[in-house]
Amino acid sequence: MSVEGSLISFFFNPSSIAVIGASRNPEKPGHVILKNLIENRRRGLLKCQIYAVNPNIKEILGVKCYASIKDIPEPVDSVVIVVPAKIVPRVLEECGEKGVKAATIISAGFSEIGNVALENRVKEIALKHGIRIIGPNCLGIFDAYTGIDTIFLPPTKVLRDGRELVSAPRPKPGFISMISQSGALGNAALDYMAGENIGINKFVSYGNKIDVDESDLLEYFLDDPNTRVVIMYLENIKNGRRFIEVASKVSLRKPIVVLKAGRTGAGAKAAASHTAALAGVDEIYEAAFRKTGVIRAYNMEEMFDVAKALTYQPPARGPNIAVLTDGGGAGVMAADEIELLGMRVTDLSDQTLEKFSELKRKGVLVPFAVTDNPVDITGSATTEMYDISLRILLEDPKVDGVILIALHHIPGIPDLEEFIEKLTKTSWSYNKPVTVCVIGGSEAAVYIREKFDERYLPAYPSPERAVKAMYALVKYGLYLKKMNVLDRYLREWEPLSKA
Amino acid sequence: MSVEGSLISFFFNPSSIAVIGASRNPEKPGHVILKNLIENRRRGLLKCQIYAVNPNIKEILGVKCYASIKDIPEPVDSVVIVVPAKIVPRVLEECGEKGVKAATIISAGFSEIGNVALENRVKEIALKHGIRIIGPNCLGIFDAYTGIDTIFLPPTKVLRDGRELVSAPRPKPGFISMISQSGALGNAALDYMAGENIGINKFVSYGNKIDVDESDLLEYFLDDPNTRVVIMYLENIKNGRRFIEVASKVSLRKPIVVLKAGRTGAGAKAAASHTAALAGVDEIYEAAFRKTGVIRAYNMEEMFDVAKALTYQPPARGPNIAVLTDGGGAGVMAADEIELLGMRVTDLSDQTLEKFSELKRKGVLVPFAVTDNPVDITGSATTEMYDISLRILLEDPKVDGVILIALHHIPGIPDLEEFIEKLTKTSWSYNKPVTVCVIGGSEAAVYIREKFDERYLPAYPSPERAVKAMYALVKYGLYLKKMNVLDRYLREWEPLSKA
Numbered sequence A, B: 001m002s003v004e005g006s007l008i009s010f011f012f013n014p015s016s017i018a019v020i021g022a023s024r025n026p027e028k029p030g031h032v033i034l035k036n037l038i039e040n041r042r043r044g045l046l047k048c049q050i051y052a053v054n055p056n057i058k059e060i061l062g063v064k065c066y067a068s069i070k071d072i073p074e075p076v077d078s079v080v081i082v083v084p085a086k087i088v089p090r091v092l093e094e095c096g097e098k099g100v101k102a103a104t105i106i107s108a109g110f111s112e113i114g115n116v117a118l119e120n121r122v123k124e125i126a127l128k129h130g131i132r133i134i135g136p137n138c139l140g141i142f143d144a145y146t147g148i149d150t151i152f153l154p155p156t157k158v159l160r161d162g163r164e165l166v167s168a169p170r171p172k173p174g175f176i177s178m179i180s181q182s183g184a185l186g187n188a189a190l191d192y193m194a195g196e197n198i199g200i201n202k203f204v205s206y207g208n209k210i211d212v213d214e215s216d217l218l219e220y221f222l223d224d225p226n227t228r229v230v231i232m233y234l235e236n237i238k239n240g241r242r243f244i245e246v247a248s249k250v251s252l253r254k255p256i257v258v259l260k261a262g263r264t265g266a267g268a269k270a271a272a273s274h275t276a277a278l279a280g281v282d283e284i285y286e287a288a289f290r291k292t293g294v295i296r297a298y299n300m301e302e303m304f305d306v307a308k309a310l311t312y313q314p315p316a317r318g319p320n321i322a323v324l325t326d327g328g329g330a331g332v333m334a335a336d337e338i339e340l341l342g343m344r345v346t347d348l349s350d351q352t353l354e355k356f357s358e359l360k361r362k363g364v365l366v367p368f369a370v371t372d373n374p375v376d377i378t379g380s381a382t383t384e385m386y387d388i389s390l391r392i393l394l395e396d397p398k399v400d401g402v403i404l405i406a407l408h409h410i411p412g413i414p415d416l417e418e419f420i421e422k423l424t425k426t427s428w429s430y431n432k433p434v435t436v437c438v439i440g441g442s443e444a445a446v447y448i449r450e451k452f453d454e455r456y457l458p459a460y461p462s463p464e465r466a467v468k469a470m471y472a473l474v475k476y477g478l479y480l481k482k483m484n485v486l487d488r489y490l491r492e493w494e495p496l497s498k499a
Helices: A029-042 A085-098 A116-129 A183-196 A214-222 A240-251 A265-275 A282-292 A300-312 A328-340 A350-361 A383-395 A416-428 A443-454 A463-482 A486-492 B029-042 B085-098 B116-129 B183-196 B214-222 B240-251 B265-275 B282-292 B300-312 B328-340 B350-361 B383-395 B416-428 B443-454 B463-482 B486-492
Strands: A016-020 A049-053 A063-066 A078-081 A102-105 A132-134 A140-143 A156-158 A164-166 A176-180 A202-205 A229-234 A256-260 A295-297 A320-325 A401-405 A434-437 B016-020 B049-053 B063-066 B078-081 B102-105 B132-134 B140-143 B156-158 B164-166 B176-180 B202-205 B229-234 B256-260 B295-297 B320-325 B401-405 B434-437
Touching: A016 A029, A029 A049, A078 A085, A085 A102, A085 A116, A116 A132, A164 B443, A176 A183, A176 A214, A176 A300, A183 A202, A183 A229, A183 A300, A183 B328, A183 B443, A214 A229, A214 A240, A229 A300, A240 A256, A240 A282, A256 A282, A256 A300, A265 B328, A282 A295, A295 A300, A295 A463, A300 A463, A320 A328, A320 A383, A320 A463, A328 A401, A328 A463, A328 B183, A328 B265, A350 A383, A383 A401, A383 A416, A401 A416, A401 A463, A416 A443, A434 A463, A443 B164, A443 B183, A463 A486, B016 B029, B029 B049, B078 B085, B085 B102, B085 B116, B116 B132, B176 B183, B176 B214, B176 B300, B183 B202, B183 B229, B183 B300, B214 B229, B214 B240, B229 B300, B240 B256, B240 B282, B256 B282, B256 B300, B282 B295, B295 B300, B295 B463, B300 B463, B320 B328, B320 B383, B320 B463, B328 B401, B328 B463, B350 B383, B383 B401, B383 B416, B401 B416, B401 B463, B416 B443, B434 B463, B463 B486
Parallel strands: A016 A049, A016 A078, A049 A063, A078 A102, A102 A132, A176 A202, A176 A229, A229 A256, A256 A295, A320 A401, A401 A434, B016 B049, B016 B078, B049 B063, B078 B102, B102 B132, B176 B202, B176 B229, B229 B256, B256 B295, B320 B401, B401 B434
Antiparallel strands: A140 A202, A156 A164, B140 B202, B156 B164
8 A cells, every 4th residue: 555545644644624623712622723733834834725613603713614514615635523522423424425534533532431332333434434533532643744733732831920831842844753552642752852852754643543553554654755763652452463464564664663561560451441452461562573673662762762763873784883982981881781782892803903003103092092892082082083983993894883972071072063073974974873972961962962963873861872772773783684685775775964 | 987077078178278280271170170169269159268389380360379389378178189190299298298188189190091100109198198089080079069179171162153052060059979980970970960950969080099989988978968869980899898888887877879880791891991990790799789778770860860869759668659640651651660670559548449439429530530550630630630649649558659640731730830839749748759750851841840850859751760760769768677777767857848
């Protein structure tokens, strides 16, 4: 099924969208959603036609209000339904008669609170008319490129002194698409991404998933050009066989990162209360993920650390990692983490050792620099020393990836911009992954991480996080190798930037 | 040994300090340190007399420069030595003749690069005169209360457009004292603390530790009033028996958190290159930490997460944890982490279940709220629902601690200040620990975490980090219980705030 041919594309890129249950009350989802859509069109982002449906009013936010979707004179591709649960079947029936292709049902009050019969009626109506459904009981979708946005939470909160704080931000456009079984967690993830300046392509919270589920979306993202990595927050999988089939296909071309909660007894029990579905035995999920090349993350921080690395950097050819640092302690921490994760703090080749010795003889590196791996060019390091050492490590055939640790406080890096530009350029001259660690919360630390990220060298605030990110690149590389597609993958892999 | 009686107090609170090797070159440590001290005195923070020593100049930064410390007409308690390694013995000899009590030797070029004989001479001179030494080859010390500051790294870096970025910030005054075997990592830690808005009391980087070592400092911090928690970055311990003796004594009254790097073969090898000392078999350290009640952290983020919790909150009486959330997914993640760490997602008492049922009947809680643990008051939650549920959980004798998860995006928390004030007040009405999770990087998320932190409810950006922080409070409580001092400890425990 191609992206163009799939009805699912009507969710993200309709030529017209109607908000059914549009409201004048600024607190209501039917207002927030309509307002977001109108605003995105005003900004030139959203290109499609917007309609409002509510039988009780004539106009909202300058948009004419229709009593029923059937009264809209033009065709309607997609609808967002925010009416009370009881009315959803009737409204959906009308959508069917109108020829709607895709319905996002935000409304709650279905199987999640025991109203199974009502949910089944919705399912039947959708099936009868061939309407694809996302939801019900969901946040719906957000597309950073087309401007479709059904997230209805209050965008800001106001403090007593009148200050308005952004509360539900949207991440910048990027190359990660996210699927979340939990709306609240999905929204929290968007908040997290915005804070970390990680870009998003498409976001879907699919709630009770009576129709479109994780496998459908995964399949859709396979051919979605701006999706480089798919991340999923899951509590259970509806149809395991289909998931395995789709995930196997997708992960040969795009990395999939899954955060699957409910892995312990207590967690699974909590998940069952949450989604009214059995979370299942975690070992089965674990096996399915391993088999299909899905990379599992164990918390949200890790999910995004890993997704960022997989989006920005090529997979590694093997588990042999070199560390370059100006602080011994951070090098030790990185070495520990590399070994703990089952990678190797690789021995360097004789040529590399000889190159380093020569640099010491010539006075390019200080005599007490440690040129075994981890390579510690010490607090006397300069941009030049970093750059030449990084080049030597990336040239070494025994090195599959480099952890670059820059404790930026040293006097030898007076020009941060030069440092970032040089190392980025060197790093992009080799088709090997590099992850960066810059510790600290100072303006300088934040600046350096941001600038490396902008040039697609993924940067992290601790050695362990930089190593874990590398580990995902190693795992994905080893999976592709096992499937005999690594060489082709690396040949076809296109960097987002050549700096 | 009391704090007053210890020579070590001359490092942190001398009545006079001399910078030996003061310099006019703004890049040099001898300039940066002198400038920081002068600035701290101008601000009224540093009360002691400041002297500069350099035979080649008459005056630096408005301070008269003496040719030798012996020329200073008044007594000198403490010195910071930043002269070349070769001259250190001569300079230290003069310090001895002058009656100096404490010398911080910043200068490098000793055993860390093979100059063992030179280092031994320094040791002998110090011993002969009874001078306590911190260093050599270290960052030295920082005291946020007395204004003693020997950190010599460039405080800012300048971008090409002229913007000046803070590069080496100092954390605000607080209640954590830190000992770091690595100067670079210690400085990175200060940068991290400043970014996370975690306060510090005293910081010591002791370099080659030819005299004052981790055990001396630990012992000193035992009676240091503003030290509530001691954190240590270690690669090796000089004298294991003494460390065990001191740590056992200290941890009965103050939690100790250790980040010990070099735990794997690769890490230990790297540590050996770094500090020219054997990192030792990790199992031995692990056993020593367990025996003495030292709480081990496995990375910097964890070290500070844990230290913050131990500084702000009382230890837990047991491992029975309740979770309160408005988002099911985050509750599942917390439940997973609780069980994975070996704590219990506790069953709630019958009285608690009855109280929740009644609240549902009365319509105070929504009917579909999950009132089993994890308690999920759903996206319909309000401040009132949070507050009453938190109170019920803290009252339950089966609950030893509560993880409070606030996905702040929901409309039911329009007044963030009220939310924070109420929950903080309720939390402080019980002598049980609470840790908070607020996911996200939006202004609102950052604001809520900051405000909870300011009221000493430790707040974290992920469920897992809030749970790990609670785990430290449980481990420390169980250790105190095993040592039969928990009841007394909790009776004497003074909250930093009653909100």
